[in-house]
Amino acid sequence: MSAVHDLVIIGAGPAGIAAARSARADGLDAVLLDEQAEPGGQIWRAVGRVARERPGDLGIFGGSYAKGAGPVADLWGCELRFCATVWHLHRAEDAWEVVFSRSGAAERVRTKTLLIATGAMERPVPIPGWTLPGVTTIGALQLALKQSGAYPTGRVVLMGGGPLALLLASQFKAAGVPIAAELDTAPANRLSVAARYLPGAVLGAADTLLDGLRLLRGRTAITGVAPLEILGEGKVEAVRYRDGSGLHEVPADHVALHEGVVPNTQLTRLLDLNHVWNPVQRCFHPVLDPFGESSVADVFVAGDGGGILGWRAAQAAGALAAAQIAWRLGAIVESERDLRAAHHHGRIAAERRLRRFLDALYPVPDWLRLPEDRTTICRCEEISAGRVREMARLGCAGPNQLKAYLRAGMGACQGRMCGLSVTEILAETQGRTPEEIGYGRIRPPIKPVTLDELASLYQEPTS
Amino acid sequence: MQFSRLESANAASPVRFTCNGQVVEARAGDSVATALLLAGIGSTRDTALSGEGRAPYCLMGVCFECLVEIDGVPNQQACLVPVSDGMSVRRQEGAPQVWDG
The missing domain is CATH 3.50.50.60 (FAD/NAD(P)-binding domain)
Incomplete structure (x- = not known):
């Protein structure tokens, strides 16, 4: 069996990068994975290359973008895997196993702790x-x-x-x-x-x-x-x-x-972490403790994937989770963790105050939550809002039964595009709350894989 | 839907690949999806059900509209794959044919 790392971080945006740098400083054996070819996530996409090859364009994107050039350039000494598409996470014996594909071949890494920093997607x-x-x-x-x-x-x-x-x-x-x-x-x-x-x-x-x-x-x-x-x-x-x-x-x-944006919950749903409905932002996010640990021990979530607060809060949350992990693994003492936590909690609280203002300024409108009948909501399986309402009126029990009725959420995107619409439409039509309706079960693989990739993971049993 | 490239971004090294036999001139650092948009290939697949044309919607790996075949492997997210010289890309048209011979 391969070595067990201290920490695997999925997602090299502001949260994942902050966590990786913090873990490096504390001497943890950490691996940072991202499905893009370069670090930065969405907000800092390609900022390292832009700063090197066309620095004149930095001015186009504004201050928040240029602020990423420092962090993405300071990943020296961190173990990095780019173009690494994670398609399964699971508990294997006494460690977490992260399964991903790179250049057509599947690989896995084992780790004591896991930080999911997969950020947001546009609603x-x-x-x-x-x-x-x-x-x-x-x-x-x-x-x-x-x-x-x-x-x-x-x-x-x-x-x-x-x-x-x-x-x-x-x-x-x-x-x-x-x-x-x-x-x-x-x-x-x-x-x-x-x-x-x-x-x-x-x-x-x-x-x-x-x-x-x-x-x-x-x-x-x-x-x-x-x-x-x-x-x-x-x-x-x-x-x-x-x-x-x-x-x-x-x-x-x-x-x-x-x-607006909503948390990308594909991996947190895959692990079946507890999620809660945010009635203001009208989306689900995982339930986290003050350090970003989820309902499952040793699985942390940092950044917008844990609830939309923006990139500054994401940076703080990434470093906060990494501090808690470092303390738990014995790399730093409790007083050091508490000192850092106080600093990061202050930043997150400030960003939360800003977010309340933005949420009030940009509420989710009804035309968006509840599309008219003829609108396609499931792009993959080409299913309209009207068909979902029909099933709701027939007594469809929820998003999982809806998959059996209509295949909504069973196409290539696995509900990323229609999941929230399905919850909202079922809730509205049946007079139930989004919490009661819930969200479709997410199953592996969460990205397309070939049989070759699956087969490449098979190891001959040693006799 | 046509795309163009800022003059500043034209300096990156050229990369050449094909899409359905058509030569696509890209730049290092492009994703396959963006290179196709820049080449005027405005629709990257036809759906398996109605056959209507679709194109990249999110460019960040969540919408799965940019699924293409790359070097014989279908269902690749074109927005996550960097371009490389000599790559052979094909649009996905309709439902896959299952060979039963």
Whole structure:
């Protein structure tokens, strides 16, 4: 049997990188895995390469991006595995086993403790026409610009709400990428509601707020937009929406959508950790103790995968979990752990105050939670919201039975795209709460693997 | 849906591969998905059910719309695979054929 590491960290974003550096400083034997080719996660995607090869572009992306250049360049001495797609986690004898594929071959590493730092994904935006080629998320366009300097040409319509939507618009302006229309879907009257959280946000994260205010300068967005439909035959041709002045249709070659981010719970669900419904952010996240340990001993979660708080909180949470692990493994003393914990808890509390303000400013709208009947919600198996409602009215017991009825959640993405819609629609139709409905069971492999890869793991029994 | 590349990003070393026989000129550091978008290949697969065209939606490994065949291995997430010289990419069209001969 192979060696058992102290710690395996899955995900090299702000949380995973902070944890890896902390573990290195404490002399732990840690491994950091990421499915991308470079460290940085989504927020710092390719920042090391951009800083080296096209430093002039750092200015396009703003301060939070450039702040990643230091951490991603300081992973010297950490054991790193990139292009490593994790597809199974399980308890094997007295250790955790992480199974992943790299370049078409499966590998496994064994570890005493596990840190899941797989971050957030953009909340899927099911509206009619969202499956057309030419529709992406706003985050996707930002990633293409970071990683490859790639941007869409023609008539580009940004339609969404939340900090990332504002950020991409400003990045496109800085890069000289023309935007045909910026349609802001945030409800127009939220500032008065959000205002009571503003003092806390100012105290907690004044610099982040100032960055946000700068994004609003010189903005020419159409506000109070409710998206209706993306039109086109085989590709995007136009967008239809409603605002205070009525119905509108704008021609478009590319439509980018964004309605905030939600935890990517695929691995935490695979391990069947306890999850809880967040009624404000309208998503599930794993239940964690103050150090980020989950309901299963020695399994930690740090960063947005444990609940959306943003990258600064993720960094703190990664270092916090690593400190707790180092203490448990005897690498640091309790007083040292407590000293670090006090510092990290302070940062996380400040970011939590900012998040309350943002959550109040950008509530999840009903058109997003409860798509109209004809809207495809399961992109893989091409299942509409109406079909899910039909099954709900027939008495479908929950997301797992729905798989048997419709295959929703059984396609290639394994429910990443439709999971929250299924929970919301079943809950609404049956008059139950999302907690009661729950979420579909996630089973391995959580990424496509070939029989060759499976077979390569088989070891001849030693006699 | 067309994509273009910032002048600053054109300096990276060229990488050449094919998609359904068409030569794609990419740059080191591109993912296969982004390289296909830049090459004007706006739809990366046709669904197994209705056969409608689909294209990358998230570019971060969660939507599975960019599944392609790479060097004979199907269902590769094109947004997670870096481009390399001589790679042979194919679109996935409809349901896979199960060979029973």
